[in-house]
Amino acid sequence: xxxxxxxxxxxxxxxxxxxxxxxxxxxxxxxxxxxxxxxxxxxxxxxxxxxxxxxxxxxxxxxxxxxxxxxxxxxxxxxxxxxxxxxxxxxxxxxxxxxxxxxxxxxxxxxxxxxxxxxxxxxxxxxxxxxxxxxxxxxxxxxxxxxxxxxxxxxxxxxxxxxxxxxxxxxxxxxxxxxxxxxxxxxxxxxxxxxxxxxxxxxxxxxxxxxxxxxxxxxxxxxxxxxxxxxxxxxxxxxxxxxxxxxxxxxxxxxxxxxxxxxxxxxxxxxxxxxxxxxxxxxxxxxxxxxxxxxxxxxxxxxxxxxxxxxxxxxxxxxxxxxxxxxxxxxxxxxxxxxxxxxxxxxxxxxxxxxxxxxxxxxxxxxxxxxxxxxxxxxxxxxxxxxxxxxxxxxxxxxxxxxxxxxxxxxxxxxxxxxxxxxxxxxxxxxxxxxxxxxxxxxxxxxxxxxxxxxxxxxxxxxxxxxxxxxxxxxxxxxxxxxxxxxxxxxxxxxxxxxxxxxxxxxxxxxxxxxxxxxxxxxxxxxxxxxxxxxxxxxxxxxxxxxxxxxxxxxxxxxxxxxxxxxxxxxxxxxxxxxxxxxxxx
Amino acid sequence: xxxxxxxxxxxxxxxxxxxxxxxxxxxxxxxxxxxxxxxxxxxxxxxxxxxxxxxxxxxxxxxxxxxxxxxxxxxxxxxxxxxxxxxxxxxxxxxxxxxxxxxxxxxxxxxxxxxxxxxxxxxxxxxxxxxxxxxxx
Numbered sequence: 001x002x003x004x005x006x007x008x009x010x011x012x013x014x015x016x017x018x019x020x021x022x023x024x025x026x027x028x029x030x031x032x033x034x035x036x037x038x039x040x041x042x043x044x045x046x047x048x049x050x051x052x053x054x055x056x057x058x059x060x061x062x063x064x065x066x067x068x069x070x071x072x073x074x075x076x077x078x079x080x081x082x083x084x085x086x087x088x089x090x091x092x093x094x095x096x097x098x099x100x101x102x103x104x105x106x107x108x109x110x111x112x113x114x115x116x117x118x119x120x121x122x123x124x125x126x127x128x129x130x131x132x133x134x135x136x137x138x139x140x141x142x143x144x145x146x147x148x149x150x151x152x153x154x155x156x157x158x159x160x161x162x163x164x165x166x167x168x169x170x171x172x173x174x175x176x177x178x179x180x181x182x183x184x185x186x187x188x189x190x191x192x193x194x195x196x197x198x199x200x201x202x203x204x205x206x207x208x209x210x211x212x213x214x215x216x217x218x219x220x221x222x223x224x225x226x227x228x229x230x231x232x233x234x235x236x237x238x239x240x241x242x243x244x245x246x247x248x249x250x251x252x253x254x255x256x257x258x259x260x261x262x263x264x265x266x267x268x269x270x271x272x273x274x275x276x277x278x279x280x281x282x283x284x285x286x287x288x289x290x291x292x293x294x295x296x297x298x299x300x301x302x303x304x305x306x307x308x309x310x311x312x313x314x315x316x317x318x319x320x321x322x323x324x325x326x327x328x329x330x331x332x333x334x335x336x337x338x339x340x341x342x343x344x345x346x347x348x349x350x351x352x353x354x355x356x357x358x359x360x361x362x363x364x365x366x367x368x369x370x371x372x373x374x375x376x377x378x379x380x381x382x383x384x385x386x387x388x389x390x391x392x393x394x395x396x397x398x399x400x401x402x403x404x405x406x407x408x409x410x411x412x413x414x415x416x417x418x419x420x421x422x423x424x425x426x427x428x429x430x431x432x433x434x435x436x437x438x439x440x441x442x443x444x445x446x447x448x449x450x451x452x453x454x455x456x457x458x459x460x461x462x463x464x465x466x467x468x469x470x471x472x473x474x475x476x477x478x479x480x481x482x483x484x485x486x487x488x489x490x491x492x493x494x495x496x497x498x499x500x501x502x503x504x505x506x507x508x509x510x511x512x513x514x515x516x517x518x519x520x521x522x523x524x525x526x527x528x529x530x531x532x533x534x535x536x537x538x539x540x541x542x543x544x545x546x547x548x549x550x551x552x553x554x555x556x557x558x559x560x561x562x563x564x565x566x567x568x569x570x571x572x573x574x575x576x577x578x579x580x581x582x583x584x585x586x
Numbered sequence: 587x588x589x590x591x592x593x594x595x596x597x598x599x600x601x602x603x604x605x606x607x608x609x610x611x612x613x614x615x616x617x618x619x620x621x622x623x624x625x626x627x628x629x630x631x632x633x634x635x636x637x638x639x640x641x642x643x644x645x646x647x648x649x650x651x652x653x654x655x656x657x658x659x660x661x662x663x664x665x666x667x668x669x670x671x672x673x674x675x676x677x678x679x680x681x682x683x684x685x686x687x688x689x690x691x692x693x694x695x696x697x698x699x700x701x702x703x704x705x706x707x708x709x710x711x712x713x714x715x716x717x718x719x720x721x722x723x
Contacts, residue, residue: 385679428664432616
């Protein structure tokens, strides 16, 4: 090797390493100071609330963490009905002085009572590659970073909550057919910033400007109605700490989910389909019949579990939606299958008043089954296949077989399960992946012991192992992602995939246990997800950004960044918590 | 030239044996036993052949040739299986399966690049007379 070769080799290896270090040093944020102790946070909030209520407040002592300098600003925000009613910012020689300077003015009594005071201490600030729209789109940790704009000598701060509230963190949706959005919505951010700066298009372009990102330490006071409002709740990604994981908490959360659905049930039996927590507005556009019956099934399940007549009555009201829409339901395998699941769930604990309807639906499903065991999905377009429908139909036939004990349902359910657990993957590539098989495993568990096969249990164990590879494990990413499913911490995961997969994993574990081969790794996988789901549920504590928390309580949002609730989010998560209780140690 | 080639292919065989094992047992495991068994056989042959070439043993050439032909046959079988899978997915799932079918075809192309090219070059190299003579001496 000549000297030239050696230099070339050295250059090739050293340049990327040097470049990496330079970029890393440029974009990284400095280490934040240690967080304020809990009693100090509580004292800060108590003092700020005194200001808010027009009471005399003792000055904050410059001790217990409040003696550190506040060169970067502190923000005190007063949220009323999810909106920023007051926001003040200050810097100071100490945090105590800065917080004192940022204290809010007194509000009318009723408003002050509803208000929630939140403190954001900016702990670090650093550059972002804002000149490139593409790079800027990926330059913030969503829900955790804020952005600050220096604009012609003026400074405007966008707290992490502001970016969440204005839905600026889901700017890119590369796949129109998937609910998969990520990245900073740079054009929308620019519009909002120009508005705040009162800059015209020309003024915006002509003015010197620079964006930077920053991180905060944040805490908020508990919601009104809590006996001790001085306890400070830490805030991370617009969420507060989760309740402790135990059976009582899971049961309470599952019931809260049911109450959410009852609140959204209309007199005609339909549900208010989608609820926006920011605006308190709702929409029932694109109403999905399978999801309607999924929600009805969950109410029936809660009725059976809690013996609370409100849930039973709610389920019956939701079933009332069937007859006026029977033709529509029996146009699609998925709608009919979910209707069967809902009605058979009701039948498990109540009476057989819906048997005639069940038989009509059963005949329809049998008519849709193909010779191989899978199903046509749409009456009006037979060749088309949709996600979930085969598994849903298998589950429905299983339930019909159990309800009526008729061999025709049992045989059809067996053929469907055989297809799902074998034939659907009977090709080379089929050994490497799984589709959306959560209904398959729920069907396999429900079928046992009436329809039993080692193949079903093996399939579900393999499915569980496959999913574990995409589950965020402890210390694998941000703590609040642990238990969710995703392939990178760049994109905050959604609640519903975690919920529906957990439903399936509970079934996989229970099926294994009943067959004498429980898989402990699957149980741990379930527990991890239950903790995640519990943390993501809307509670009074984490509802400070919501216009009408009472309407949102018990629901699950699509993600921390897309803050709307749909009925199926609640059904899947609620079912997972309800059935998952038994897998959590007492 | 021959010595350098033996060293290069010896190292490549060992490296790719490790790489294939990583892919098959960690990155993309299959739940069909034939796949890990087949890849295990290829890895063992490649590792043995690689070692043999590095110590310039005459059996190293023979084992490497067997490894390369096995790998080529495996590669061809995998590509054919992936193309068949693509057709199956498209046939069963229609429009919905089109994406999965396309992914299968892309993987088939990737498999050829990762497992088909090196054995072709190595077989050409090992069949040269100088290589045979060097190892015979």
